[in-house]
Amino acid sequence: MHILVSGAGIAGLACAIQLGTRGHDVTVVEYGRGLRLRGTPIDIRGDAIATVDGMGLLARIRRHRVDMSERTWFVDSAGERVAPLPLAQINDSADDIELLREDLVRVLADALPDTAAIRFGDSIAALIDGGADGVEVRFASGRTGRYDLVVGADGQHSAVRGLVFGPEEEYTRHLGAYFALADLPGEARAEGANAVYNVPGRMAGVFRYGGGAVAVFQFRSDPVDHDHRDLDAQKRILLDAFAGHRSWRIPELLDAARADPGLYFAAASQIHLPSWHRGRVVLVGDAGYCPAFLSGRGTSLALTGARFLAEELHRSGGDHAAALARYEARQRPYAASAQSRADSGRDRMLPPTWAAIAARNAALRAAAAKAP
Ligand SMILES: Cc1cc2nc3c(=O)[nH]c(=O)nc-3n(C[C@H](O)[C@H](O)[C@H](O)COP(=O)(O)OP(=O)(O)OC[C@H]3O[C@@H](n4cnc5c(N)ncnc54)[C@H](O)[C@@H]3O)c2cc1C
Structure with a gap:
C-alpha cells in the first residue's frame, strides 16, 4: 500500500517503521522543519516494551534509560526535601523504561526502513477519500498525492482529525x-x-x-x-x-x-472519539486517544497503536476496513486504561x-x- 502518515512524533515514526518493514511504501509529512526533540523524559511501559522489542529496538532504547523520577523530590519553599515521588503508584513495574523524548525520537528516526521517508516543513491541507480510488491529498506546499491509507499521527491537535472527524472541541475533555x-x-x-x-x-x-x-x-x-x-x-x-x-x-x-x-x-x-477510523483514514497516538501528559502513558499508547495497526493490515490481506476495526478493538482497552489514570x-x-x-x-x- 501507499501510505501517508501525518506527523513525525512517536506515533508517526513508529507507524513508519512498523508499516515500512512490512513492505508498505510510507511517506511521513511533518510540519516542523526537523524532528521535534523537546520534552521531558517519557516512559515506555507494559506491552509497549514488548512492542519495541518486536521492532528490534529494545536494547538501543535501554541504553538511553534515565532515572529522573527516582531522583525527583517534592521540596518546601527552602528547597528542603519533604517527600519522594510515589514510583510504585506511577509505574507499571520495575521494567518500565524512562528515557529522554529526544532519544526515543532519534532511535525511531534512525530505524526507519528504506521504504519510509520523512518530508519536513509540509502538512496536509485537504483530503478527499475516494473509496476504492484511494485518498486524494493536497499539501500546504501545493503538492498533491494519492494514497491507499492516510494515518493521522499528528498529536493532540491533529489536523487530520479536524479534516475528517470534525472540530477538536467535540472530542476534547x-x-x-x-x-x-x-x-x-x-x-x-x-x-x-x-x-x-x-x-x-x-x-x-x-x-x-x-x-x-x-x-x-x-x-x-x-x-x-x-x-x-x-x-x-x-x-x-x-x-x-x-x-x-x-x-x-x-x-x-x-x-x-x-x-x-x-x-x-x-x-x-484527552481526546475521546467514538471511532478512530473513517474510510481510508485512521488515527494513531494522541491524535486519536490522547490520554494527557498526567497519565504518563501517551508514548506507550502511540507505540502499541502503531504495532496493532501494522499487524492488522498485514493480516487482513488487503481488507483495510476489517484491519482498521481490529486495530481499534485491540487498542481500545489500552487507551481506556491510560485515560483512566490521568485524574489521579x-x-x-x-x-x-x-x-x-x-x-x-x-x-x-x-x-x-x-x-x-
Ligand atoms: C515538542 C514536543 C514535546 C513534548 N513534550 C512532552 C513532555 O514533556 N511530556 C509529555 O508527557 N509529553 C510530551 N509530548 C507529547 C508526547 O510526545 C505524546 O503525548 C506521546 O509521545 C504520543 O505521541 P504522538 O506521536 O501521538 O504525538 P506527538 O509526540 O505530539 O507528535 C505529533 C507530531 O505531529 C506533528 N504535527 C502536528 N501537527 C501537524 C500537522 N498539521 N502536520 C504534520 N505534522 C504535524 C508534530 O510536530 C509532532 O512531531 C511532547 C510532544 C511534542 C511534539
Whole structure:
C-alpha cells in the first residue's frame, strides 16, 4: 500500500517503521522543519516494551534509560526535601523504561526502513477519500498525492482529525490543568536531584537530564481559549497562573519561561472519539486517544497503536476496513486504561490547598517509610 502518515512524533515514526518493514511504501509529512526533540523524559511501559522489542529496538532504547523520577523530590519553599515521588503508584513495574523524548525520537528516526521517508516543513491541507480510488491529498506546499491509507499521527491537535472527524472541541475533555516546559540555560549542568515545589493548585520544578536543565510547570485552570500555536498567548496564560507567587524559585523559573522561544505548552486534555477510523483514514497516538501528559502513558499508547495497526493490515490481506476495526478493538482497552489514570496524576501533582499539599507529603513519607 501507499501510505501517508501525518506527523513525525512517536506515533508517526513508529507507524513508519512498523508499516515500512512490512513492505508498505510510507511517506511521513511533518510540519516542523526537523524532528521535534523537546520534552521531558517519557516512559515506555507494559506491552509497549514488548512492542519495541518486536521492532528490534529494545536494547538501543535501554541504553538511553534515565532515572529522573527516582531522583525527583517534592521540596518546601527552602528547597528542603519533604517527600519522594510515589514510583510504585506511577509505574507499571520495575521494567518500565524512562528515557529522554529526544532519544526515543532519534532511535525511531534512525530505524526507519528504506521504504519510509520523512518530508519536513509540509502538512496536509485537504483530503478527499475516494473509496476504492484511494485518498486524494493536497499539501500546504501545493503538492498533491494519492494514497491507499492516510494515518493521522499528528498529536493532540491533529489536523487530520479536524479534516475528517470534525472540530477538536467535540472530542476534547479538558482535565482542568496545563503543562509548560522551558529551557533553563543558567542551571548547573551536573546530574543532580530534581525538585518539585507546590503552591495550591500549581507546581514548578527543576529537572536535570541529558546534560541540561528545564523548568517544568503544571497548574490547575479551567480551559483558556487560545490558539495553540500562539506562543505569546501561552506565555501569558502561564504567567497569569503564577501571578503573585514568589516563593521558592518561581520568579526565576518564570523568567526562563518568558525568555524561551521554544516554550512547550500543552493542555491536560484527552481526546475521546467514538471511532478512530473513517474510510481510508485512521488515527494513531494522541491524535486519536490522547490520554494527557498526567497519565504518563501517551508514548506507550502511540507505540502499541502503531504495532496493532501494522499487524492488522498485514493480516487482513488487503481488507483495510476489517484491519482498521481490529486495530481499534485491540487498542481500545489500552487507551481506556491510560485515560483512566490521568485524574489521579493531576491530584497527586497539583493538590488544590496548602492542607492538601501537606497531607499528600505526609502520606508519601509514610508510604516510603513502609516500603521494603
Ligand atoms: C515538542 C514536543 C514535546 C513534548 N513534550 C512532552 C513532555 O514533556 N511530556 C509529555 O508527557 N509529553 C510530551 N509530548 C507529547 C508526547 O510526545 C505524546 O503525548 C506521546 O509521545 C504520543 O505521541 P504522538 O506521536 O501521538 O504525538 P506527538 O509526540 O505530539 O507528535 C505529533 C507530531 O505531529 C506533528 N504535527 C502536528 N501537527 C501537524 C500537522 N498539521 N502536520 C504534520 N505534522 C504535524 C508534530 O510536530 C509532532 O512531531 C511532547 C510532544 C511534542 C511534539
